[in-house]
Amino acid sequence: MVGLKAPEVPPTAAMKFISAGMAGCIADLCTFPLDTAKVRLQIQGEVRIHRTISSVEYRGVLGTLSTMVRTEGARSLYSGLAAGLQRQMSFASIRIGLYDSVKQLYTPKGAENTGMAARLLAGCTTGAVAVACAQPTDVVKVRFQASGALSDSARRYSGTVDAYRTIAREEGIRGLWRGTLPNIARNAIINCGELVTYDLLKDALLRAQLMTGEDGTGGHSQAPSLSLQHPTPVSSPPLDNVPCHFVAAFGAGFCATVVASPVDVVKTRYMNASPGQYRNALSCLLALLMQDGPAGLYKGFVPSFLRLGSWNVVMFVSYEQLQRAMALARPALA
Numbered sequence: 001m002v003g004l005k006a007p008e009v010p011p012t013a014a015m016k017f018i019s020a021g022m023a024g025c026i027a028d029l030c031t032f033p034l035d036t037a038k039v040r041l042q043i044q045g046e047v048r049i050h051r052t053i054s055s056v057e058y059r060g061v062l063g064t065l066s067t068m069v070r071t072e073g074a075r076s077l078y079s080g081l082a083a084g085l086q087r088q089m090s091f092a093s094i095r096i097g098l099y100d101s102v103k104q105l106y107t108p109k110g111a112e113n114t115g116m117a118a119r120l121l122a123g124c125t126t127g128a129v130a131v132a133c134a135q136p137t138d139v140v141k142v143r144f145q146a147s148g149a150l151s152d153s154a155r156r157y158s159g160t161v162d163a164y165r166t167i168a169r170e171e172g173i174r175g176l177w178r179g180t181l182p183n184i185a186r187n188a189i190i191n192c193g194e195l196v197t198y199d200l201l202k203d204a205l206l207r208a209q210l211m212t213g214e215d216g217t218g219g220h221s222q223a224p225s226l227s228l229q230h231p232t233p234v235s236s237p238p239l240d241n242v243p244c245h246f247v248a249a250f251g252a253g254f255c256a257t258v259v260a261s262p263v264d265v266v267k268t269r270y271m272n273a274s275p276g277q278y279r280n281a282l283s284c285l286l287a288l289l290m291q292d293g294p295a296g297l298y299k300g301f302v303p304s305f306l307r308l309g310s311w312n313v314v315m316f317v318s319y320e321q322l323q324r325a326m327a328l329a330r331p332a333l334a
Contacts, residue, residue, distance in 0.1 A: 003317075004324040013100070019322035021092050023092065024096070025315075026317055027316070035076065035114065035307045036076070036079060037064040037065050037303045044299070060302070065077065079145055082160045083137050083140040091130045095127050096126070096319065098156070102122040103122035106118035130191075132180070134160050135266065136177065140157075143156065145198060146272045176311030180282040190260045193260060194252045194256045195252075202240075206240065210308045242317055242320075248316070249317065252312050253310070253313065256312070261304055312331070
């Protein structure tokens with residue numbers, strides 16, 4: 001698990017933008033069933049879904065996945081994948097690919113290091129802009145993932161394009177941006193939890209020399225940059241490799257899941273709701289608390305963590321390697 005070394009010239013903003021979108025798609029392809037299981041567990045028990053004695057109930061991550069395969073077929077695990085990939089190409093590209101560039105805007109000129117405030121502001125900014133641009137794809141993805149909880153006759157859309165068209169026709173353009181505010185709140189939290197935590201954990205691992213270096217020694221004399229940007233070989237420590245990225249990404253995924261789960265549950269229910277079911281995101285939150293209590297805010301926590309933790313690992317490792325591959329290939333293409 002060594003991977004590509006940092007190139008002499010750091011990746012450009014365009015390379016990061018493209019690499020982030022591609023890495024997000026790779027991560028979605030690997031973890032989409034876990035995301036679908038999370039959605040099913042989060043909406044389970046929702047008043048709108050009328051269930052009979054023989055209705056399917058989901059129990060745990062593996063139980064949910066096996067029940068879906070048994071009752072709906074293996075393809076149900078990837079229901080909404082097309083919208084999910086569309087989402088990542090716009091969403092991950094903005095919130096992750098532009099993070100470093102926005103962070104520099106918030107960093108005072110002449111400052112040697114980027115402060116915590118600048119990092120948090122950058123995470124909130126790119127997360128909010130990404131949601132504003134990619135919200136329709138998220139709405140369609142969630143509805144397809146939740147559709148298995150309904151009978152065949154009650155399913156609302158025949159395909160991704162039909163979903164965009166039907167939502168716009170029946171609910172107006174605002175329907176495609178349903179749940180934008182809770183989603184902005186969720187992704188601002190997740191973006192800060194993921195990117196800032198990844199930055200700090202990665203730096204802590206490098207400074208503490210806890211990981212095995214590429215040269216097998218495990219030591220370096222110069223402290224690395226906290227930025228996701230890749231320094232030149234002079235300042236690039238031998239520990240900045242795949243094992244380091246793996247551990248930092250896993251920790252970032254756990255932190256993001258803990259702080260974002262309550263908002264994620266509300267977002268999922270509100271985006272999946274029928275027109276008029278909830279007056280706004282706050283009424284959805286109150287209905288959830290009255291029905292399930294505070295524990296309802298952490299419905300689907302295990303699949304959320306499994307999905308977000310594994311998604312972060314695949315995404316960050318892929319992102320780091322794609323950036324380096326593109327930067328290394330740039331001289332050959334010139």
